[in-house]
Amino acid sequence: MSEITLVSKEGTKIQISSQFSNLSGFIHNILQDYQQNEDISLASVSFINLQMILEYAVHHNFQVPQPPRCPITSPNIADNVSDPWDAEFVNRLNEDQIIDLVTATNFLDMKSLMDLCLAKIACMFKYKDIETLRKEYGITEEFTAEIEEKLKSDFPWAMEAESND
Amino acid sequence: MNFINLKNSNFLEIIKYLELKDLASLSITCKFFNNFFIKNEDFIQKQVLYLLGIEYSPSVNPWKIILLRLRNSSVTGLQNLFQPYFTDGGTYCDKAYYFIWRLVQDRGGTYCTHLQGNILVKYIFSPKVKPSMDEDPTKYKISEDVFNIHYLEENANENQSYCPEIRKILIKVPMGGFSCPCETLMCFSSYKKIENFSLIQNFHSCKTKEDAIRNGEILKLSAKIIEENDYEAVIFKKIIGEIQPICWVKINLEKRSSNGIWIETGDSFFARYFYVLLISARKIYPNSNIDISNVIPWSRVIIIGNVWI
Numbered sequence: 001m002s003e004i005t006l007v008s009k010e011g012t013k014i015q016i017s018s019q020f021s022n023l024s025g026f027i028h029n030i031l032q033d034y035q036q037n038e039d040i041s042l043a044s045v046s047f048i049n050l051q052m053i054l055e056y057a058v059h060h061n062f063q064v065p066q067p068p069r070c071p072i073t074s075p076n077i078a079d080n081v082s083d084p085w086d087a088e089f090v091n092r093l094n095e096d097q098i099i100d101l102v103t104a105t106n107f108l109d110m111k112s113l114m115d116l117c118l119a120k121i122a123c124m125f126k127y128k129d130i131e132t133l134r135k136e137y138g139i140t141e142e143f144t145a146e147i148e149e150k151l152k153s154d155f156p157w158a159m160e161a162e163s164n165d
Numbered sequence: 166m167n168f169i170n171l172k173n174s175n176f177l178e179i180i181k182y183l184e185l186k187d188l189a190s191l192s193i194t195c196k197f198f199n200n201f202f203i204k205n206e207d208f209i210q211k212q213v214l215y216l217l218g219i220e221y222s223p224s225v226n227p228w229k230i231i232l233l234r235l236r237n238s239s240v241t242g243l244q245n246l247f248q249p250y251f252t253d254g255g256t257y258c259d260k261a262y263y264f265i266w267r268l269v270q271d272r273g274g275t276y277c278t279h280l281q282g283n284i285l286v287k288y289i290f291s292p293k294v295k296p297s298m299d300e301d302p303t304k305y306k307i308s309e310d311v312f313n314i315h316y317l318e319e320n321a322n323e324n325q326s327y328c329p330e331i332r333k334i335l336i337k338v339p340m341g342g343f344s345c346p347c348e349t350l351m352c353f354s355s356y357k358k359i360e361n362f363s364l365i366q367n368f369h370s371c372k373t374k375e376d377a378i379r380n381g382e383i384l385k386l387s388a389k390i391i392e393e394n395d396y397e398a399v400i401f402k403k404i405i406g407e408i409q410p411i412c413w414v415k416i417n418l419e420k421r422s423s424n425g426i427w428i429e430t431g432d433s434f435f436a437r438y439f440y441v442l443l444i445s446a447r448k449i450y451p452n453s454n455i456d457i458s459n460v461i462p463w464s465r466v467i468i469i470g471n472v473w474i
Contacts, residue, residue, distance in 0.1 A: 070181055071184050073402055106172065118175060121171075125183060127187070133191070142196045152193070154229055156236055
């Protein structure tokens with residue numbers, strides 16, 4: 001078996017090497033009981049996400065790449081991955097696209113790409129104090145003044161932005 | 166914030182990528198994260214202890230209390246509380262005057278090895294028990310060049326609720342009168358007693374900073390390079406594992422001062438064991454040894470358990 005046919009949630013078919021099963025636990029399991037020329041329906045994966053996932057898979061030659069550095073040591077994803085292509089790939093995506101892609105990788109049980117997306121999200125939280133985070137994500141007055149004061153006294157470190165010096 | 170649409174398991178994975186201050190900030194940014202931290206309290210506790218290098222145990226205090234103690238404790242009152250208790254490098258002429266206990270004596274003395282390089286000296290957090298330096302080192306001899314002051318380790322286990330956080334390391338090489346002043350060395354630490362030293366062996370014969378950086382990269386350590394008049398160093402940002410590489414140091418023997426050099430360790434990290442790999446010395450005579458006056462980890466002690474001893 002050299003190629004399999006994946007069907008996005010919109011019904012679009014894409015052919016891909018069966019080696020894709022190296023990266024996806026979902027596909028790996030399907031192929032255990034697969035009939036030649038059978039379509040594999042990916043009901044939770046949009047065509048756009050499927051294209052991105054396959055682009056990632058082809059770039060890595062269907063082999064599991066090195067995982068991102070954990071914990072990350074910089075807010076720049078490029079400093080935390082060994083292949084610069086991975087950083088360029090995930091940096092193309094906005095917040096919503098990353099969330100969609102994580103959802104798709106959840107469905108496909110595709111840990112390597114999910115790790116890359118989650119590390120990218122972690123980069124967005126890196127070295128930021130609470131005021132910066134709140135400003136960036138438009139969070140206002142969620143706690144009462146009393147609770148806010150208590151939280152700040154319990155977590156004084158949260159008030160101090162760290163640098164990567 | 167659209168991220169709240171992610172699954173709880175995804176957030177648990179994101180947490181693994183973050184460090185202490187990031188977690189502290191995130192935990193009180195909004196109700197969503199505050200509730201997430203409360204709901205996943207056990208996971209967060211384990212993760213923070215892991216980042217701090219503390220072995221998980223139900224008797225360890227909640228992470229935010231440990232972080233508060235760290236923040237409120239003074240970094241000016243650092244203490245010299247580790248004792249060297251093991252060496253595989255021998256002792257010059259088997260004399261007490263040259264034995265490993267001199268390494269933490271800031272009043273003078275020098276440890277002189279018998280062997281020439283890649284010598285591992287192990288220290289232990291031993292705030293209550295100190296060796297008697299009048300004793301004969303051969304009393305602690307296990308084999309030709311291996312010495313072990315066993316009672317230090319036995320007594321150190323009584324102090325489980327305290328844990329030192331190493332902040333600075335003082336390194337001094339003798340100014341004169343010794344033929345083989347230490348030139349390159351590395352420091353490591355661990356929370357638990359370690360039997361497997363293969364990570365340290367990766368740094369054997371690591372005589373240049375390029376070697377140290379390359380080895381660090383292989384181990385996925387991020388490194389900060391320091392170049393001073395009297396030394397150059399690679400400070401490793403610690404990753405989590407059994408043994409934490411702290412720093413590689415090369416001393417400029419022409420420009421060394423009697424005050425020694427101070428290495429700042431950076432991040433908060435707890436350790437009960439400290440290791441020095443004496444890599445090489447400037448050799449005036451062939452087949453000689455390594456002479457080093459001090460390698461002292463200075464730390465502040467935080468209570469991490471529920472019980473005062």
